[in-house]
Amino acid sequence: MALDGVRGVLYRQLTLYARRARKQVPASLVSPLLFLVAFGWGLGGGASVEGVSYLAYLVPGLVAMSSLMQSYGIAQELNISRFYFRVFDEFLIAPVAPFEIVLGEVLHGMFRGLVSAALILLAALAFGVPSAPSPLLAAALLLHTFVFAALGVAMAMLVQDHAGQAALTNFVITPMVFLGGTFFPVERLPAPLALAVSALPLPHAVRLIRDTFLGRPADPVHLLVLAVFAAGFFALALHAVRRVEA
């Protein structure tokens, strides 16, 4: 399999990324660094959660949040290029399989998420939170960014306009980011809400990332749940691209 579609998508996205990175990468770091200062130093200074300092608890949460925003964030650009500039037609009329287009876009989303995760881990060092780069943490981040990049591709292909995209972000993504274990343990939520949040993929990703970041044993259940989401979102994205009438 030549995978020309994967290479084409990545060529386009990485060329654009290289051109925009100088502006986009620093901009993507502003809000996680503010959270680190405001919550980690200010609000949570001296506090400890689950037996570690709040700052050490918060850093993996911010890594998960920021990489989610970057990986899922490809949806908006995909949407604009599809509806407004019709650039996506170029992929649809090329002799490549829908699978290749989806895989290429997902890899691009993963790349964006992993860059931001790496930068926050570096920034955390400056805040005195050491992280031992472990293969388990890398694996957790790969799976996490895959899940949300695939969700981003699926949404960009399924929604019919920008408003639909914005609604999903406001009603699902943002609450999930705030309540999904990034800033505090999900168990502190009222039981019904905690249960609802646990049905979303992020809490499982955060647990995996935090456990591997802190060197604690990771629960394979979270791995399994995340793998199911990964497969589901990828299949959904594939289905959406197959039936899209651009």
Added chain:
Amino acid sequence: MSAAPPDVAVTPLLVVEGLGKSYGSVLAVRDLSFSLRAGEFVGLLGPNGAGKTTTIRMLTGLARPSAGAIRYDGRDFARAPRMAKRNIGVVHQVTNLDRDLTARENLTLHAILHGIGGRERAARVAEALRFAGLEDESDRAVRTFSGGMGRRLVVVRALLHRPKLLFLDEPTVGLDPQIRRDLWQLLLRVNQASGTAILLTTHYIEEAERLCGRVLILDRGGLVAEGAPETLKRTVGRFVVETVRDDRIENSFHETRGDAVARLGSCTATCKVREATLEDVFLKLTGRRIERGA
């Protein structure tokens, strides 16, 4: 209905049979059948909303037909889309270039998607830029291009993988007359120099008459006439006498210039003789005009 036995030597590039597309209760294209041979320059002529764009989108895999079959080189398009997509190039009505990429990068992307790599890729991209007259602008972001430059770039991009058949959907809409003529020259060169077959949609009479060896006239989603422009015009009479009455124009059609001039002699109002156009053919068939405000 019985089909003629297939002759392998002259299998048409494209055969369309009973093609239809409905959106809900709206029938955009109905029972469209035609075929296209290698090297032909065919026009799909009709007013806005006749179903031209929908037809092109179905033929290029961007819309799913509700009925009928599309065959490229005798193979069913729905079953073997990748094979067909290698042999077709598409220029959409909207210039769908990546505005933040340069001309060279837009072409490179197309080459990658078609599996053209290495030295061959660089050579074809350079050749395409030269053919489009964009060598000096090759490393500028496309967002800085004029409409005409963008159109030339999408045409050479669609040709980069050397398709046997090029589709163009209203390629000159919104272009200045001079740029339109430049693009016509480019298309004629493509058709004649490399033998690339072209299927072009247009609602400009002059465009269809100047470029196309054969015209399919489409109205309200259906084919109403098909043939060479000259042949079609002969069906209405080659010469027209226009008589202006109040604010209406009445046409009478005549076989020869002599007949028309004789008719002119008996004219009491303001009259003039002109040659028939495809607009007259359309008007006679449908009672309406193709070009808005014409």
